Amino acid sequence: xxxxxxxxxxxxxxxxxxxxxxxxxxxxxxxxxxxxxxxxxxxxxxxxxxxxxxxxxxxxxxxxxxxxxxxxxxxxxxxxxxxxxxxxxxxxxxxxxxxxxxxxxxxxxxxxxxxxxxxxxxxxxxxxxxxxxxxxxxxxxxxxxxxxxxxxxxxxxxxxxxxxxxxxxxxxxxxxxxxxxxxxxxxxxxxxxxxxxxxxxxxxxxxxxxxxxxxxxxxxxxxxxxxxxxxxxxxxxxxxxxxxxxxxxxxxxxxxxxxxxxxxxxxx
Amino acid sequence: xxxxxxxxxxxxxxxxxxxxxxxxxxxxxxxxxxxxxxxxxxxxxxxxxxxxxxxxxxxxxxxxxxxxxxxxxxxxxxxxxxxxxxxxxxxxxxxxxxxxxxxxxxxxxxxxxxxxxxxxxxxxxxxxxxxxxxxxxxxxxxxxxxxxxxxxxxxxxxxxxxxxxxxxxxxxxxxxxxxxxxxxxxxxxxxxxxx
Numbered sequence: 001x002x003x004x005x006x007x008x009x010x011x012x013x014x015x016x017x018x019x020x021x022x023x024x025x026x027x028x029x030x031x032x033x034x035x036x037x038x039x040x041x042x043x044x045x046x047x048x049x050x051x052x053x054x055x056x057x058x059x060x061x062x063x064x065x066x067x068x069x070x071x072x073x074x075x076x077x078x079x080x081x082x083x084x085x086x087x088x089x090x091x092x093x094x095x096x097x098x099x100x101x102x103x104x105x106x107x108x109x110x111x112x113x114x115x116x117x118x119x120x121x122x123x124x125x126x127x128x129x130x131x132x133x134x135x136x137x138x139x140x141x142x143x144x145x146x147x148x149x150x151x152x153x154x155x156x157x158x159x160x161x162x163x164x165x166x167x168x169x170x171x172x173x174x175x176x177x178x179x180x181x182x183x184x185x186x187x188x189x190x191x192x193x194x195x196x197x198x199x200x201x202x203x204x205x206x207x208x209x210x211x212x213x214x215x216x217x218x219x220x221x222x223x224x225x226x227x228x229x230x231x232x233x234x235x236x237x238x239x240x241x242x243x244x245x246x247x248x249x250x251x252x253x254x255x256x257x258x259x260x261x262x263x264x265x266x267x268x
Numbered sequence: 269x270x271x272x273x274x275x276x277x278x279x280x281x282x283x284x285x286x287x288x289x290x291x292x293x294x295x296x297x298x299x300x301x302x303x304x305x306x307x308x309x310x311x312x313x314x315x316x317x318x319x320x321x322x323x324x325x326x327x328x329x330x331x332x333x334x335x336x337x338x339x340x341x342x343x344x345x346x347x348x349x350x351x352x353x354x355x356x357x358x359x360x361x362x363x364x365x366x367x368x369x370x371x372x373x374x375x376x377x378x379x380x381x382x383x384x385x386x387x388x389x390x391x392x393x394x395x396x397x398x399x400x401x402x403x404x405x406x407x408x409x410x411x412x413x414x415x416x417x418x419x420x421x422x423x424x425x426x427x428x429x430x431x432x433x434x435x436x437x438x439x440x441x442x443x444x445x446x447x448x449x450x451x452x453x454x455x456x457x458x459x460x461x462x463x
Contacts, residue, residue, distance in 0.1 A: 016452045017430065017445065019364075022423035024431050045346065052456050054352035055360070056424045057310060058402035059409055060317035066308050069326045075338050076299060081295045135367050140327065198321075215320040228323060250316060 002063060010041055019049035061195075063250030066215060068229070094210050096128060151177040162186075162263035172225065172261045174242050182229040182236070183246070189219040195249040200227060202258070203241040211243065216251040239265050285350035292340035300337055307351060308333070310398075311358045318425050327364050332358045351398075363427040383408040401459065408458035409451075415439065416447040423448060 011034040018031045035042055103117050151157055152175050160174040162184070171221050172186035184200060192198060200214040219225040241257035285306070291299035311332060316325040329437045335357065336343075342352060409417050415437060422428045422436060430448070 013449065020420075020423045020448065021427060021451070022430050022433070022448055025431045027430075048456075049452070050356060051349070051352045051425065052452060052459075054355040054359075054402065055405050055455065056409075056420065057314040057355045058405040059421065060310075060313040060425075062309065063313040063316050065312040065326055065329055069330060070304065070308070073304065073330055073333055074297070076298050076334065078297055080337070081297050132366060133364065141387075159307065172404070215326070216322075217395050248311060251322070 011039070011126070012045060015042055015045045016049045016052070019046055045068075046162050061248070061250045062064075063202045064253065065238065066213070068214075071119040091264065092125060092128065099172065100125075144228060147180050148226075151175055151180050151183045151228075154180075158266065160263040160265055162242060162244065163217040164261050166260060169260060172263070174263050176236060176265070177261075179238070180230070182242075184225070184227045184229075184242070186219075188223045189225050190223065191219060192246050196246050197245040197249055197251065198225070198244050199231065199251045199255075201243045201245065201255060202236065202239045203243055205238050205240040211255055212239075213251060213253055216247065236265070241265055286345040289336075289340055289343050289345065289350060292337060299414075300333075303336070304333055307354060311354065314355060314358050315362040318359065318366060322364065325362075328358075328361050332361055334363075355362050359424070366427065404459055405455065408455050411458075412454065417452050419444050419447045444445050 011031055014023060014027055014031050023031065100121050103121055145176040154177055157175050157177045158177060162172040164171060164173055170186055170188050172184055174182060174184045176182045197216045197218050199216045201213060203211050215227060215229055217227045242263045243254045244261040245257045245259050247256060288299045288303045312325060312329050316322060319325045323402065387434045419433050419437060422433045430441060430444050434444045
């Protein structure tokens with residue numbers, strides 16, 4: 001074993017955990033610095049470890065996203081394709097690019113300074129992007145909360161009581177707004193057993209038609225249940241009832257248990 | 269800084285995905301639709317396992333696929349297969365969401381890359397179809413001792429570090445490190461043995 005091997009080996013043993021993101025900050029920084037030296041063996045091992053780690057996704061219980069998500073996504077994509085906005089917009093504000101250019105111009109006279117300054121700019125950029133992400137997330141959550149508030153209070157919304165067939169279960173209240181979506185809420189619900197979850201179904205008016213699966217949700221620790229289905233399909237007009245069943249984690253394509261709550265949708 | 273050598277494979281699945289991603293660069297909505305239909309289930313399953321909340325998970329799935337649509341050029345097929353790349357992107361986004369939600373951004377603050385790191389497909393990878401590989405992953409992980417399996421799941425699905433896992437499981441740090449490394453090596457051997 002050469003001296004180089006003796007130095008490299010300790011890092012090689014950390015590569016799998018690095019790929020998994022499990023290293024503590026100190027070890028992580030050490031491995032990153034080592035990889036930055038261009039060690040071919042560790043770099044190759046990292047690529048393979050990333051692949052291996054990605055296979056752990058198959059441990060997740062099988063689940064299918066709703067048709068509404070597919071429809072929403074394809075609508076956005078079609079609109080963007082039609083608008084021919086082929087150049088992706090940067091999330092970095094324009095002034096930030098100006099700052100980068102100014103910094104680089106200054107650093108042109110000193111190679112060392114360029115390196116140091118560029119690092120700083122990258123950190124600033126990272127911090128800014130992180131900030132932007134947080135703001136976008138907050139804005140999204142605020143938008144959902146607003147939407148839910150409007151659905152619950154708009155006189156145009158239709159109230160759909162959802163009593164339970166079981167005596168010890170509290171009643172749920174569904175509120176449907178034709179443009180904004182559907183909210184189903186309730187209090188003091190018992191937690192479904194094990195990993196099971198509650199799933200909403202739309203029961204079509206058409207005789208013999210299968211119930212349409214919707215979102216799944218478990219009540220929170222206080223027993224509060226608050227489910228928002230944004231942009232429900234036009235199929236709501238063809239829906240005669242809403243139902244909620246208990247299903248395996250991730251939901252089911254069709255009900256596997258008797259509905260606990262059912263609410264009739266008034267005719268439209 | 270993740271330049272690696274990609275071992276080419278003749279897997280039809282891999283080349284189909286790569287061809288579909290190439291068509292995204294031409295703003296081909298049909299290609300996007302096909303990629304979504306092929307991979308949205310595993311992406312949603314992974315994100316929902318991490319976030320445990322269907323509505324938020326769908327938001328993140330939307331983010332992931334819109335990022336793919338808008339930045340398809342960032343995927344370089346010569347540097348690794350598509351699905352692990354997509355799953356890495358999905359996991360990163362879901363863990364970011366988890367950290368935002370719980371306001372614990374105590375780790376990975378230096379991890380600023382938008383793109384997932386490049387993954388290298390081992391020689392045996394192309395010979396296993398997705399369903400068989402998924403089954404094999406579950407079999408190998410089920411053969412680990414429960415605490416070892418739990419340690420790997422805490423790292424992968426909850427983004428915990430060695431120390432945090434040691435605290436959570438009340439086990440020595442060295443034990444947790446060995447569990448995770450040996451478990452991943454067992455998984456690698458298990459997948460190789462099946463190929």
